[in-house]
Amino acid sequence: MSLAAGQIALPLDWPAGDDERDYVVSASNTAVVRHFEHWSLWPVMATVLTGPRKSGRSLLGRIVAARTGGELYDNAEVVDEETLFHAWNRAQERRRPLILIADRLPPEWTIALPDLRSRIAATPVVSIPDPDEELATRLIEKMAHDRGLAAPPELLRYLGPRIERSYLGIHHTLEALDELALQRRQGLTVPLARRALIAMGVIDESHANG
Secondary structure, eight states, rough: OOOOOOOEOOOOTSSSSSSSSSEEETTTHHHHHHHHHTGGGOOEEEEEEEOOTSSSHHHHHHHHHHTTEEEEEETTTSSSSSHHHHHHHHHHHHTTOOEEEEESOGSSSOOOOEEEHHHHHSSOOEEOOOOHHHHHHHHHHHHHHHTOOOOOOOHHHHHHHTTTTSSHHHHHHHHHHHHHHHTTTTTHHHHHHHHHHHHHHHSSSGGOOO
């Protein structure tokens, strides 16, 4: 995995998947990406990956598992403990990464199996942070493209400082834009975005031109 200008494009030898296209990168999530780029240097061949819902953590986990021949468990805190115990041991034996995606950090897990508890306690944790403005606008652009919508530069410049700086906020914004564009049978424009943000309560109508 290598960093490009704003995106990680999957190399040609990566297994294809229905959602495994691009993972968008900015300064806000570069450290997480670099951690997985250097998986072969991990002293413990496992990582707990956490972060907000809709942050692309499952996509990133699938990409890394496919690329490295590792194993991935989503919602790891509710997976059978014996299964996780054997997967953790197998990862160390094979020297292939085990990626455990979870909503909660390991200290909050209730783990009955003592041997698994000690292994999870020794496992590094990386967390995807909330997106910065650059990542938020890139995600809007990519998600619009995925829906067959063009997001012109002036629209992205308008939305960047105004939308909620969270992954759910980005998804809600795109859904509102898509719905309004469909209702009005038009493309994405700054005036349409302004109407969408007003309807969402993100900006006040009296300050909509600000």
